[in-house]
Amino acid sequence: MIPILKDKFAWKKWMSASILICSLCFTAACSEKGDNRDSTDAQEQADLPASPASDSTAVIDEQPGRVYYEIFVRSFYDSDGDGIGDLNGITEKLDYLNDGKPGGDDLGVEGIWLMPINPSPSYHGYDVTDYYEVNPEYGTMEDLQHLLEEAHKRGMKVIMDLVVNHTSTEHPWFVESASSLDNTHRAWYKWEEDLNIDPSGLSAAGSGPAWHEKNGNHYLGTFWSGMPDLNFDLEAVREEMKKIGKFWLEQGFDGFRLDAAKHIYEDLQSDRSPETTAKNVAWWQEFRAAMNEVKEDAYIVGEVWENSPVSIAPYLENAFDSGFNFGLADQIIRTVSSEQNGGFLIQWNRNYELFAEKSQGQFVDAIFLANHDQNRVMSQLSGNKDHARMAAAILLTLPGNPFIYYGEEIGMKGSKPDEEIREPMLWSKNSSGSKGQTTWEQAKHNQDDDAVNVEAQLTDPSSLLSLYRNVIEWRTGIAALRDGAVEDYSVEDDQVLSYIRATASEQVLVVHNLSSEAKEVSLSEKEPHFSAILHQTDDQASLQNGTISLPPYSTVVLK
Incomplete structure (x- = not known):
């Protein structure tokens, strides 16, 4: 049986002791702004905590989570016919995201991340000219208030992109x-x-x-000449940024996604050091303490674009609730592309141990497949819809807060330059003339598949959108999937990925067939026993006499 543990870290310690630890193998990535990312090196591996001996006494460390949806406002939905997405457009489409009722054909996400909404001379908004206003192309402060109110009525949280490392040269x-x-x-x-x-x-x-x-x-100007860096050594700058954060929480936001969080003091290549990281963390701890004065439960997730857990972990100590897990995103893409599990849980379980240690058990992982700085998932997967389905199923059955980049749920493609990974959301087949369709950017992708739009997929039970909707519904309906810890449940087949999700009151087994071949998976005779299928992505999946029959590219959840 899975032990019930008294010590808050013992669950992760027990989980670590139950499997063989191997070194992490993450690949480096780069952002839209050309950010160099460090891969995990031998020294960082040495810095990870050693796996302690098993402890049979303690509390399962649950990680309450919710599904977030990242929106580039300019591309999402146009309410006034000017071709530019706006805040009222998002409000109109809230019922697509979450109508506040169980079941139905809404996506079921529980939170929204709005990319920058402040005035800016650039289409993307990451060079701000006024921190206390809304971009007039997106609407007014009243429009924003209406959006927040309607989202909250549906039980949704809303966080905003806060860009404090730099401003526009026009500020x-x-x-x-x-x-x-x-x-x-x-x-x-x-x-x-x-x-x-x-x-x-x-x-x-x-x-x-x-x-x-x-x-x-x-x-x-660390990122480019149009984005001059602010001087955070100056107390007046720090005080102003805390004032800005408090202002937006008072307007009704539930938290922030913090852009370029590690670059507050890491400006030059020569700045890379533990001392610089410590200065960054100290600032964000100061910021966090100030936000707590307004909203103690404000959700703060930082962009620390590093694949190394050692680089991310310090920010989880009284600063961020979450740091985006770039290494895991890469790992999911590699796993579905190769159709091999590659010791999936073994490679990131120690990350969680380190995150728990630094955060005193308070972190929530921020997991995703891709975002506005990266080539879209479907393009990374070369258009393979089966692989896209598996990536979604893995993402949405792991612990933490999954983030879905708009259009990911319908399989939109997009490769850099940046404008082409932020193209207009596709609502219908005849997108150019349909109500609400944004047209600020001429689409260069997604023109060869009439099914890549919401209208075509909404009522198709076999569509990618339906899979996203169904697995999100599983997640919200099963506490162990939503909030539970994770334990390795190894099977002999490398083309099968399986793991247990567990809370103190329930546990479920998730099994993914990553391959194009049908699989037969024999369940362990050891405790815990799983005897019934709760959910499945393919109706042909079955369980008989302790053996699961898995069709190609399918997922089952068992109790």
């Missing part, structure tokens, strides 16, 4: 900072001439220059 602060040496806002940004340092260093977010010329001086 009044920067305009003033660049205007003269004695301006009040001069020190709000980093100027080489003021700091008397060498402006030749390379950006920590890429391989290009970090310093840029303006009026004969040089300012720091």
Whole structure:
């Protein structure tokens, strides 16, 4: 039997002791802004906690989760016919996301992440010109309030993208900072001439220059010249950013996704160090404490784009509730592409042990397949719909808060440049003339498949959208799938991935057939026993005499 543990970490300790630990093998990735990402090295492996001996006494460490949906407002739904998505458009489509009722044909997500909604000169919004207003192309503060109210009526949380590492060069602060040496806002940004340092260093977010010329001086812009970095060594900057965070929580937001969270002080390649990480974490702890004054349960998830758990873990100590799990996203894509489980749980179980240790057991993993900085899942999978279905089934049966990038649920394609991974959401076959369809960007992908739209898939029980909807419904209806810890349940076939999800009151077994061949899987005679199928993605799946019959590319959940 799975032990009931008293110590809050003992579940993860017991789980670690139950399987052989091997080294992590994550690949590096890069962001839209050219961020270099460190792979896990031997030293970081040495820094991971050792797996302790089994403890037979303690509490299963549950990880309450909810499914979030990431929305690029400009591309989602246009309520006023100008071709640009807007806040009222999202409100109109809330019933597609979650109508607040059990069952039905809504997707069933329980939270929304809005990409930047502040005024900005760029289409993407990551260079802000006013932190206290809504982008007029997206609507008004009243439109935002209406969206928040309607989402909350449906039991949905809403978090906003908060971009505090840098502003736009058009922000009044920067305009003033660049205007003269004695301006009040001069020190709000980093100027080489003021700091008397060498402006030749390379950006920590890429391989290009970090310093840029303006009026004969040089300012720091880690991502590009249009995004000057703020100076967080200045108390006035830190106080202003805390004030901004509190303002948006007071407007009704439930938390934040924090952009470029590790780059507050990691500006140059030469800045990469434990000392820099410590400064970053100290700032975010200060920010977290300030947000707690307004909303103690505000959900804060940070973008720390590293595949190394050692790099992410420090931010979970009294700063973030979650850090996006980029390594796991890569691992899911590799697993479904190769159709091999590759020791799936073995490779990331120690990550959880480290995260639990740093967060005092309070972290919630933020899991996903791809986001607005990466090629879309369907493009990464070369259009293989079976692999896309398996990726979704794995994502939505793992612990944490799964994040779905808009259009992922209908299999939209998209490869860089960035505009092409943020193309308009496709609502119907004749998208160009349909109500609500955004047209700000001419679509270059998804033109060769009439089924890649919501209308075509909504009533098709075999569609990718139906699979997302069904597995999300499983998740919300089964406490062990939604909140439970995870335990390895190994089978001899490398093309089968299986694991137990467990709370203190229930446990279920998840089994995925990753391959194109039917599989027969014999269940262990040891405790716990699983004797009935709760859910299945293929009606041909069956369980007889302790053996599961799995059709190709299928998933079952057993009790």
